[in-house]
Amino acid sequence: MPRLKKRRSKKAGLPPGTLIHIGEKKAETPRITLIDYDEKQFQEKEVEAIEECFAFKDKHTVTWINIDGIHEVEVIEKLGKCFDVHPLTLEDILNTEQRPKAEDFDDYVFIVSKMLYYDEKKDSVRSEQVSIVLGSSFLISFQEAEGDVFNSVRERLRKGKGRIRKAGSDYLAYALIDAIIDHYFIILENFGEKIESLEDQLVTAPTQETLQSIHNMKREMIFFRKQVWPLRELIAGLTKGETPLINESTHVYLRDVYDHTIQIIDTIESFRDILSGMLDIYLSYISNKMNEVMKVLTIIATIFIPLTFVAGIYGMNFKFMPELEWHWGYFLALFVMGVIAVFMVFYFRKKEWL
Amino acid sequence: MPRLKKRRSKKAGLPPGTLIHIGEKKAETPRITLIDYDEKQFQEKEVEAIEECFAFKDKHTVTWINIDGIHEVEVIEKLGKCFDVHPLTLEDILNTEQRPKAEDFDDYVFIVSKMLYYDEKKDSVRSEQVSIVLGSSFLISFQEAEGDVFNSVRERLRKGKGRIRKAGSDYLAYALIDAIIDHYFIILENFGEKIESLEDQLVTAPTQETLQSIHNMKREMIFFRKQVWPLRELIAGLTKGETPLINESTHVYLRDVYDHTIQIIDTIESFRDILSGMLDIYLSYISNKMNEVMKVLTIIATIFIPLTFVAGIYGMNFKFMPELEWHWGYFLALFVMGVIAVFMVFYFRKKEWL
């Protein structure tokens, strides 16, 4: 659970806009790729020094600068200065514990969201922060590490398929957000499958581990929900916002993403409800089992305790015990015991314990 | 529980508007029926090739094209092109995991909702997506499989009964939504009956299966609610919306459907409350039963354990045990045991355990 241990505190007391990277260092050196395109042309290159990008700033083509690895503060700083990015924005980019949000800074819109990966080995969801600075003719995206979620967008840009090459940087921003959210569905499907297998376990033979898994799933849901919930607001903000950076024609696409977000939130809530129900089932399974154990003990004990008592009586060594002298005494005693046992069994039958 | 396993993920990474059918294939070949009518005339035919419909696009009569089976992407695509339907709408029609919603695309209103069927065999609710594209003089409806819910509307159109032939396509849309929601009441009645029979079981002889059924019902309710809740918003949106495609005179009918939706939601919430109460009753039944079992064990054990101890004492083989020599020793011992037993019974009476 390294999620709870974040060292945001090292920033306490520093002036706002101080650029400090907060979070794990997930990549060796930042990798910068630049894609420049409009309807007719397309250019893609890997950038060595960040300064190479500056020339593209005032071109009318759409320029997409993608930076994988944000721990080198100077790179971010230089880029920020060139593209007139507010120091607070840069600070937010470097701090990997942002809550997803969209902020309108007149010249650009700043979008923070979370890429989520399902880590099979640790059986938990990892999150990586993706920041997007969307200007009128450029878009800069910051990832913590290299990821492949944006590859499909790159592919569409290369092939010039669909609307993407004709539209502006706002449509590119939409495409990136859409790629991120599409990825959430995959994780939800993983969860769905796990929930089903847990349900099967619950019906057949639940163990302590089943319980542990249910609790883990619940926790993952809390985490997931915390990441997705603000997205709703974020996208609603972009759709309704008055920023001229996002064209009217892109609104219908954002509305589509908005629907997906609602759908994800709905599914998470359903999962939470189902998991809560599973906990209830587990608990009543346990208490039923205990009940059954108790019944067995009670039946055995209450049948044999009186019998043992009778045996105990005739094991006493009193001088004068008339029954002991009787010829059929022993068999009578056995008969009495039998009667007691039968009566007990009959009583339990009536109580529906047997 | 195949509901959790939906393969929406196969769309991740594709550009928006890519037409891929997501969901089960529920029909063999799509079946297309066309109804064209106004106050004076009525025409109904089964269509072989989708192109036959295109001629009706600009007629002033109301044209209702109904498509059962949406897995043949090309059919949807051609139709979409002819009637100027936005690619995102077509994508939504093909994706059977939409959340119910209404979207206003100037030229048409796009409505997605869910038809629900109660599957007696599996004892669960199945859902089927119904999409409606409502234009000024046409309405196209898409179903996943052939269903009979719309038959009553067709019948009314054929007979020219009521307001339906005089009104426009918006009234037809209302009639279809009304038919869908009316069907929900039937399912709710099914649920109501099952809840009652479960309540009877609870009072008489609840078993582990009763518990399982209650949990199943709760789950069905989560599912049902997830389908119905967005409908409220949907219809409120249509009523308050400023789209000129829906006439003022239809608003009063939509308000009526809105009331029905609220009523359904209310009933679902009541059912949920009742089911929760039933779970509580079951749990306290179990713990009461356990309590009773424990009491029987305790009473039997605490009466006989001391008696057995007394018997044990006089079963000892010490050389010198004066009581053993007494002539009435045995009967005295029995008497002492009797006194202990009576005292115990008296004690339990006082404690109100007997």
Add this chain to the structure above:
Amino acid sequence: MPRLKKRRSKKAGLPPGTLIHIGEKKAETPRITLIDYDEKQFQEKEVEAIEECFAFKDKHTVTWINIDGIHEVEVIEKLGKCFDVHPLTLEDILNTEQRPKAEDFDDYVFIVSKMLYYDEKKDSVRSEQVSIVLGSSFLISFQEAEGDVFNSVRERLRKGKGRIRKAGSDYLAYALIDAIIDHYFIILENFGEKIESLEDQLVTAPTQETLQSIHNMKREMIFFRKQVWPLRELIAGLTKGETPLINESTHVYLRDVYDHTIQIIDTIESFRDILSGMLDIYLSYISNKMNEVMKVLTIIATIFIPLTFVAGIYGMNFKFMPELEWHWGYFLALFVMGVIAVFMVFYFRKKEWL
């Protein structure tokens, strides 16, 4: 619980405005009474044929037509036609499962609400639907069966007491709603008394039946709340609504009714909270009792089991057992047992179990 079994489904598929009576038939023949009044004159008569009422439609006096028993569809239909009532309204009047609501149809306001009766025998709340069609100079009220809740209003009209004869039909509508809601307080008082008696039982000697009663009360509360909650909205709607049918001067009275509704809702919520608390008390009572039972068993068992063991040892028949030969062996054994018992009691004292 006949409340869950309503046959609304028989309407599924019919066109809107189809007049079908849904609900129990609670009266033999509909009974129609007509009251016509203004400040100076007053006229009251029982009506045989509904057509007698039509003459009063355009009179400037206030006309109140009350119909007890709504199962004769033609009566409702004729009345509806004469007073220009929308078919959807007539449909709602006949369907006794409406949610309380107020709808503004320009020419009239349509109000549906529920009369609630407490059925002592079945120990549950019965509801009856009351619909009101409020026009500018007439008011038509529909009840499922004859009831006496409106008698006080009739009495006030006859005697000409208070504001009622001077005011218009809107004030009459207020008076009827007020009479209905006043009746709710009586039911709440019934509930209050039952809750108190349950609380007394809980403190003294709760039984399984106490639990059952608490659950029943909770269910009644769910039902009650479902009936009252929409009333709040209804009356707020009338107060804030812009319908010219309700005079400014009546607003202050409606505000008063609104306060009553809020008060009822508050009380219901308090009752629910109290009932939940009572369930918790019951459950902890049960677990306390079980704890006590367990303690008694444990104390008895753990004192006597070791003693019985000691007795068992000296009951063995080994040839060579030196203690058996000792003269004081028996008394020594008894002494040892006594010591063990005293130690055990001492131990339980320390544990605060005794």
Add this chain to the structure above:
Amino acid sequence: MPRLKKRRSKKAGLPPGTLIHIGEKKAETPRITLIDYDEKQFQEKEVEAIEECFAFKDKHTVTWINIDGIHEVEVIEKLGKCFDVHPLTLEDILNTEQRPKAEDFDDYVFIVSKMLYYDEKKDSVRSEQVSIVLGSSFLISFQEAEGDVFNSVRERLRKGKGRIRKAGSDYLAYALIDAIIDHYFIILENFGEKIESLEDQLVTAPTQETLQSIHNMKREMIFFRKQVWPLRELIAGLTKGETPLINESTHVYLRDVYDHTIQIIDTIESFRDILSGMLDIYLSYISNKMNEVMKVLTIIATIFIPLTFVAGIYGMNFKFMPELEWHWGYFLALFVMGVIAVFMVFYFRKKEWL
């Protein structure tokens, strides 16, 4: 719990504005005091007949009429007529079960709130209704019984301290509400102390009574909250309201009272949360205790049961039992028993039960 038994029902069916006193009669004869003041002069007198007050109605000085005891309907009625108070207001004054509210009747503002007292003996909160009719130059306050909460306000008026003599009747109304709400803090402190002492009990030695006290506190909280919650709305209404009777300069004071109300609500909610947590602690304490009891029983029983069995074997009277003849048989048997016991203790140690 006399709170649940209120006889509001005796009003059902009466016309609105009928003046009937609902509630306990808490004072013998109503006591009327009149205070008339402005910045320069001050006059205070006890009034015998209510008519003495009427002369002050049109004076420009501020007149405060306070009535302790509202069961004499005629007094209220006469006063109401003189000061043009609406019959519904008078009805509300007489009905002591009002929900706190503020209503604007053009000529005056009507405010109902609750004075709360902590009744040490019954260990519960008593409430008394305080109604205020605030006119442009007069204020009439109605209390159910004589109370001392307003004494501090009277004192300030007499001494002419602070802003109070310079300001108008609206400031006086504020001062009275402020006095009432200040009193709530005292009760909350009482509750706070009781909660702390309960917490101490919980940690050391919780009993069934501790549980009962926690439930009582929860109930008191439900009651308290019901009284305070509407106050928030009430005061917000006065602050935002457009009534000219409340001067701009008083708004800042009302905002202050509003803050206090929020603070009280916050504290109540915290108390509720804490009490819920305490219930959880109690329940887990009980189940822990039970667990411990069970362990002791299990350990004693599982150690001695096998030993007793061994003793039982050698207590059998078979003719041919070789072990019995062995010289060291007895000691061997004891040794075997010792080994079994040691093994059992070892086993429990491993299970961490000892």
Add this chain to the structure above:
Amino acid sequence: MPRLKKRRSKKAGLPPGTLIHIGEKKAETPRITLIDYDEKQFQEKEVEAIEECFAFKDKHTVTWINIDGIHEVEVIEKLGKCFDVHPLTLEDILNTEQRPKAEDFDDYVFIVSKMLYYDEKKDSVRSEQVSIVLGSSFLISFQEAEGDVFNSVRERLRKGKGRIRKAGSDYLAYALIDAIIDHYFIILENFGEKIESLEDQLVTAPTQETLQSIHNMKREMIFFRKQVWPLRELIAGLTKGETPLINESTHVYLRDVYDHTIQIIDTIESFRDILSGMLDIYLSYISNKMNEVMKVLTIIATIFIPLTFVAGIYGMNFKFMPELEWHWGYFLALFVMGVIAVFMVFYFRKKEWL
């Protein structure tokens, strides 16, 4: 838990604006420091008599007066008079139980918030009230005791780093609030670490103390949340407020603080969810353990009770018991016992208890 025992009641009945210090006296003598600066100059001095500050009131430079220790009422009073602070504001400054809030008094904005410290020894969060009076060219801050949270701001002022010396008093206010909220993150990290260590305990060996700790944490969360929740509103109010005292250019910084607040609230809510989950895990751990204990008891008892009974039978002293005479009787008896034991073990295996 001294938090619940606050003596706010001593103010009940006093006129508003009466200056009384409510809260602990946390400092010996109030310490007053004054910082006066603009872009070019910087002056810092410790003030002996409060009157020294008055000269700075009308200077155009920004003046920051910080007062540590608010129990000397006269100091606050004099300062208030000089800077035209409303008596209600002064009252709020002295009352250390304010809810965080921001109030706009035309000439100045009054902000109350809470500084939180984590007290390692008592393992709980302490709070201290910080009040800020923000004027156009001055800012007065009041703390209950000397603290070091503002030191970083002082340092930035001294060094002239960042925007702070160029901006006005509103930016200074922002910097102070930011410093307070940054400190919250440190506390949250503390909590995060404790939660993780509790989780480790839960998985390995939970004890009664673990439970106690979880409940303590929950309580701390209730307290923390109560302090932070109103901050959200406070800062939103400052951002959206129309007060001219806060420049447009500061809004972006306030928005940043707002984001931090939301993030803190989110984290608190997650922590609460996680703690609730931990309680559930603990409870099911206990009930599992109990189940296990019961099983061991049941298995041992049900195996040996029948065996002991058999031994008891052959321990009876009847004259005529044929089995006793058999040569192999003893071994047969042992064999029968063995068979019973094996059967029992087999039975438990089948039940999956072994």
